[in-house]
Amino acid sequence: xxxxxxxxxxxxxxxxxxxxxxxxxxxxxxxxxxxxxxxxxxxxxxxxxxxxxxxxxxxxxxxxxxxxxxxxxxxxxxxxxxxxxxxxxxxxxxxxxxxxxxxxxxxxxxxxxxxxxxxxxxxxxxxxxxxxxxxxxxxxxxxxxxxxxxxxxxxxxxxxxxxxxxxxxxxxxxxxxxxxxxxxxxxxxxxxxxxxxxxxxxxxxxxxxxxxxxxxxxxxxxxxxxxxxxxxxxxxxxxxxxxxxxxxxxxxxxxxxxxxxxxxxxxxxxxxxxxxxxxxxxxxxxxxxxxxxxxxxxxxxxxxxxxxxxxxxxxxxxxx
Numbered sequence: 001x002x003x004x005x006x007x008x009x010x011x012x013x014x015x016x017x018x019x020x021x022x023x024x025x026x027x028x029x030x031x032x033x034x035x036x037x038x039x040x041x042x043x044x045x046x047x048x049x050x051x052x053x054x055x056x057x058x059x060x061x062x063x064x065x066x067x068x069x070x071x072x073x074x075x076x077x078x079x080x081x082x083x084x085x086x087x088x089x090x091x092x093x094x095x096x097x098x099x100x101x102x103x104x105x106x107x108x109x110x111x112x113x114x115x116x117x118x119x120x121x122x123x124x125x126x127x128x129x130x131x132x133x134x135x136x137x138x139x140x141x142x143x144x145x146x147x148x149x150x151x152x153x154x155x156x157x158x159x160x161x162x163x164x165x166x167x168x169x170x171x172x173x174x175x176x177x178x179x180x181x182x183x184x185x186x187x188x189x190x191x192x193x194x195x196x197x198x199x200x201x202x203x204x205x206x207x208x209x210x211x212x213x214x215x216x217x218x219x220x221x222x223x224x225x226x227x228x229x230x231x232x233x234x235x236x237x238x239x240x241x242x243x244x245x246x247x248x249x250x251x252x253x254x255x256x257x258x259x260x261x262x263x264x265x266x267x268x269x270x271x272x273x274x275x276x277x278x279x280x281x282x283x284x285x286x287x288x289x290x291x292x293x294x295x296x297x298x299x300x301x302x303x304x305x306x307x308x309x310x311x312x313x314x315x316x317x318x319x320x
Contacts (some may be wrong), residue, residue: 006042028070028172028173028272030042030050031169031170034047035170035242035274044218054070054071058071067146071172072173073173073305076260079163079231080231082161082229084158085157087249088250091152091192103285106311107285124223124283126311127260128291128309129276132196132275132304133305134197134221134224134304135197135228137152137194137195138274140189141189143187145173146174149161149171151252163233164227168243170242170243179268183270187254188253189249189252191273192247195225196220196305198303199303202220202223205223205240205315219263219305220295224241226272242274242304244273244275246275246276247264259316260315292309
């Protein structure tokens with residue numbers, strides 16, 4: 001297997017290439033089961049065996065290595081500085097509502113903006129989902145493969161952190177194709193979401209740092225944001241980061257695409273992303289208030305930090 005390129009047996013290389021693709025598909029499947037579904041099918045030892053087999057094949061056949069291979073999560077050399085990334089569509093900030101009265105006033109503005117009269121039974125559905133307390137990032141996928149990762153920055157311009165986001169275990173290096181009946185793989189898509197640390201992982205990280213005589217981090221959000229901006233991706237890889245997707249920017253090559261925000265969340269989930277564990281769709285603020293109070297009561301049970309709800313107009317073709 002260590003023969004030079006001029007000594008390659010074409011049949012052996014074909015067998016190696018087939019085995020490489022089989023192993024990659026197997027590893028991606030088990031990453032999805034473990035990191036997204038939290039329902040692993042194999043032991044850690046079996047998973048490690050798949051990775052070792054893939055690493056051995058790629059070492060023997062370097063021309064088979066691709067950027068989206070599971071072995072390439074960590075491998076980039078440290079950067080001297082983070083490059084500037086200007087996105088095609090801005091990542092807008094959220095407007096705040098501090099109580100039910102302010103939410104009611106916002107909903108009234110939505111109805112006025114859509115020229116809808118709720119008294120005529122033309123109510124507008126809203127999606128309510130947890131507001132993750134982490135660091136906002138955008139991941140750009142071209143033909144299903146991760147091409148760019150960038151921080152939000154000022155919304156229009158951020159920092160390019162592709163090598164760092166590749167180290168995050170639940171970030172798909174290649175979009176999962178759910179097969180027949182699924183959304184398909186777009187030619188281009190900007191996936192937006194939040195990088196964070198689960199509360200238990202943050203506490204464990206601080207215990208390790210304290211034991212090593214290092215400074216502990218103040219909170220999961222700052223720790224996640226700082227981890228993303230490391231110049232050495234090997235440092236980022238040591239931090240227990242996770243990515244939760246919540247939206248899409250550009251979307252090309254997928255027909256009409258999702259028509260409702262809840263369909264975006266389902267599409268992101270089908271592509272292999274972690275999303276909020278629960279959301280509701282309703283035009284009624286009383287129901288959304290109940291969901292909010294339930295989320296507050298369950299706050300300690302949730303593994304991640306959330307600081308409120310995000311409300312979005314469900315039909316995507318509506319301009320408010």
